[in-house]
Amino acid sequence: MLLFSKHHRLNVAPVVESMNSSVIGFVTQDAVMELLLQSSGLEWLDKIADKQLSEFRFANVRKPVLVYSDQTLADGLHILSKEKTGVAVIDRKTSRLIGSLQCSDLYLFLDDSTLFSKRT
Numbered sequence: 001m002l003l004f005s006k007h008h009r010l011n012v013a014p015v016v017e018s019m020n021s022s023v024i025g026f027v028t029q030d031a032v033m034e035l036l037l038q039s040s041g042l043e044w045l046d047k048i049a050d051k052q053l054s055e056f057r058f059a060n061v062r063k064p065v066l067v068y069s070d071q072t073l074a075d076g077l078h079i080l081s082k083e084k085t086g087v088a089v090i091d092r093k094t095s096r097l098i099g100s101l102q103c104s105d106l107y108l109f110l111d112d113s114t115l116f117s118k119r120t
Helices: 029-038 043-048 073-083 103-111
Strands: 012-016 023-028 066-068 087-090 097-101
Touching: 023 029, 066 073, 073 087
Parallel strands: 066 087
Antiparallel strands: 012 023, 087 097
16 A cells, blocks of 8 residues: 555556566556455545545646647557646537546557557
8 A cells, every 4th residue: 555655656557476586477557446445444545535625735736738639659658658647638619528548548558469560
């Protein structure tokens, strides 16, 4: 849990086989969040779970980071690298949110090489 704190800026942590020190998988920040949401009886989580988001004071309130859907993946990756936060994907014509791009999404590409072969 501490690996995913704001001080470490990790979105994914490797799972290492102790016998031969090989990486056998990854634990993502999303998986930890899902586990927490399914948990009950954690006193600190129970205290904050039902609070409205507006009750929390976010330290870096600033303009949202975004990329338009007609930009390239490379553009999105450059923004991810520079901003170190998730990026909203916006339709330029309608200004509607159509998705998001996060550093953890890159593991999909690394883990499934067929994503590249299915390109049109």
